[in-house]
Amino acid sequence: MKTLNRRDFGVAVAAAILLPATHARADDMDVHIDNFVFQPAELTVKVGTTVTWTNRDDIPHTVVAAGKFRSKTLDTDDKFSFTFTNAGDYKYFCSLHPHMTGMIKVE
Amino acid sequence: MSGHDHGDDGVSRRKVLECMTWAGTGVLWTITGGVPRSLGIIDSAEAATAAAPGMTFLQISDSHVGFDKPANPNALGTLEEAVNKINTMPAKPSFMIHTGDITHLSKAAEFDNADRIISQSKLDVHYVPGEHDFLDEDVKFYRERYGRGTKGQGWYSFDAGGVHFVGLVNVVDLKAGGLGNLGAEQLAWLEDDLRGKSKSTPIVLFAHIPLWTVYPEWGWGTEDGGRALEYVKGFGSVTVLNGHIHQVMQKVEGNVTFHTARSTAFPQPAPGAAPSPGPMKVEDARLRSMLGVASINFKQNEQRLAIIDTPLQG
Numbered sequence: 001m002k003t004l005n006r007r008d009f010g011v012a013v014a015a016a017i018l019l020p021a022t023h024a025r026a027d028d029m030d031v032h033i034d035n036f037v038f039q040p041a042e043l044t045v046k047v048g049t050t051v052t053w054t055n056r057d058d059i060p061h062t063v064v065a066a067g068k069f070r071s072k073t074l075d076t077d078d079k080f081s082f083t084f085t086n087a088g089d090y091k092y093f094c095s096l097h098p099h100m101t102g103m104i105k106v107e
Numbered sequence: 108m109s110g111h112d113h114g115d116d117g118v119s120r121r122k123v124l125e126c127m128t129w130a131g132t133g134v135l136w137t138i139t140g141g142v143p144r145s146l147g148i149i150d151s152a153e154a155a156t157a158a159a160p161g162m163t164f165l166q167i168s169d170s171h172v173g174f175d176k177p178a179n180p181n182a183l184g185t186l187e188e189a190v191n192k193i194n195t196m197p198a199k200p201s202f203m204i205h206t207g208d209i210t211h212l213s214k215a216a217e218f219d220n221a222d223r224i225i226s227q228s229k230l231d232v233h234y235v236p237g238e239h240d241f242l243d244e245d246v247k248f249y250r251e252r253y254g255r256g257t258k259g260q261g262w263y264s265f266d267a268g269g270v271h272f273v274g275l276v277n278v279v280d281l282k283a284g285g286l287g288n289l290g291a292e293q294l295a296w297l298e299d300d301l302r303g304k305s306k307s308t309p310i311v312l313f314a315h316i317p318l319w320t321v322y323p324e325w326g327w328g329t330e331d332g333g334r335a336l337e338y339v340k341g342f343g344s345v346t347v348l349n350g351h352i353h354q355v356m357q358k359v360e361g362n363v364t365f366h367t368a369r370s371t372a373f374p375q376p377a378p379g380a381a382p383s384p385g386p387m388k389v390e391d392a393r394l395r396s397m398l399g400v401a402s403i404n405f406k407q408n409e410q411r412l413a414i415i416d417t418p419l420q421g
Contacts, residue, residue: 035383035385036325036384036385037383057383057385058177058178058385058386059386060211060212060239060242066283072244073212073213073242075212076176091283092283093284095281096239096242096281097326098282098283098284098285098286098326099284099285099286099323099324099325099326101283
């Protein structure tokens with residue numbers, strides 16, 4: 001059980017690291033939800049960038065930045081996208097599991 | 108006797124202090140709960156219920172109807188097994204409480220399926236919501252079904268067999284970086300609800316997320332749960348029943364017994380034993396030993412309620 005989890009975790013981390021290189025369009029960025037964690041937890045992007053969150057857990061999550069954006073409930077493999085048109089720090093969290101937090105820094 | 112009676116205008120400061128001293132030591136409540144009636148120190152309300160036989164009620168939790176992932180492809184099926192198990196219990200329980208996450212995604216069909224199976228127990232069921240029950244766009248499916256007669260987001264209290272039951276909602280308006288949340292409105296209601304209750308009245312608080320801090324790293328606790336526990340401090344017998352963490356955990360602190368029930372859908376890892384609190388896949392043969400229900404028995408003059416956790420198998 002433990003071995004399996006660690007391997008899954010390793011695969012998830014590797015995937016998150018590889019992502020930027022696999023992207024064709026420079027203005028698209030991805031955040032994955034794995035094991036109740038936003039990965040990467042902090043992401044710096046340029047104004048005009050679209051960020052897409054994908055839930056890869058077996059449990060639903062949400063992506064919520066108070067007053068800025070709010071996803072619907074994301075079931076397994078569901079996605080949510082938001083285009084950042086203004087610079088600033090966007091702190092967000094999962095409203096179902098509020099210990100899950102992340103930030104998009106828009107420059 | 109309850110603390111607030113002595114706080115009324117016209118009661119001397121000395122008397123108030125006297126009462127506080129008693130409450131603070133906890134001695135009075137221990138005596139009330141543990142000593143035979145012949146000593147004549149039990150108030151009339153308790154004497155009246157003392158003759159009643161023990162009462163048993165059930166707790167089921169986290170049925171996650173609609174869940175179909177590898178950890179349990181058929182959560183509706185294991186809920187039905189749990190209800191069948193309840194139906195074969197030798198003594199019929201008085202009623203049942205469900206501590207939330209009835210459904211996985213708050214879909215109407217999931218609520219309907221849950222109700223179809225749970226109603227086969229032919230027991231009254233008192234629900235509180237889990238975060239999985241408030242996911243529909245208008246947050247109306249749970250409230251339409253189970254919110255009638257409740258306050259605020261769905262909290263309420265009732266009395267049964269001499270015990271005062273309080274159903275609380277701690278899955279709404281959660282704050283970034285925080286834990287479960289009761290909120291000021293609910294806490295004010297709770298304080299008011301308990302006001303005037305005899306301190307010898309056994310209290311059962313039930314809510315989805317543990318009211319005590321089990322493991323904050325995974326969000327297993329309630330930000331302002333300590334406030335609720337303050338309000339029940341003077342009571343001789345307090346039992347706190349929760350779900351959410353899909354495993355049995357128990358702690359006794361003074362007069363308060365904390366207990367969490369198994370899920371009927373899928374197990375979750377012990378705190379910190381895995382990278383996340385998500386569904387734990389175990390071998391098929393072990394699954395049913397990690398799912399189950401809890402049966403709680405209350406006998407007058409026994410301070411602690413007896414809790415028996417029964418797995419679906421083994």
